[in-house]
Amino acid sequence: MGTVTPFPLPTGRQPSQIGFERVELTRILDLYGRMVAAGHWRDYAIEFSRDAAIFAAFRRATERPEIRIEKRPDLRNRQGMWALVNEQGMVLKRGHELGPVLAPVERRLMKLIEE
Template structure:
């Protein structure tokens, strides 16, 4: 006779980090304004178990110019929002999305003013 080997139960659902509706609306608003200014042409969203990210590209084939990540595990430490530059360097960390987007919005004002 053969023996039956029990298999470990699968988790009911995998926890996935995502953006809330106000967060995604804020990101898409900034993206739309940058597209209207002729600076960005494409974006990407990535949702993983530990982080969610929004990347903005000048052209599709390049590295993202900016990447905004939400890592809830860091919310009690350095802040769950991180802004990365094109080279992958951390430009800013904060507990609020508004503070992360401020340097990009300042750049947008300079683009329109020129």
């Protein structure tokens, strides 16, 4: 009863957009919630496109995002499909798994809580 079967795509055809899986989005939103509770972030945005799914976190709604968490499945076999990008667009961390890519933000959260 609880099994969800994905709709099959024709072979050789890419999905029309990339998205986050429930476990991935839960992990990202958990981190976001802790950063909001620490008083650091106040807003977020999610973008789904043909190439990537992007979660952006903002200190204030009128600024550029402080960080972006990007999922690009095309890079899965090369550098890893996950990337942490800073406000200037520089890639801070890239990897095959979400946990290690989020580690720098979680370390910053620990510093915010200690202060």
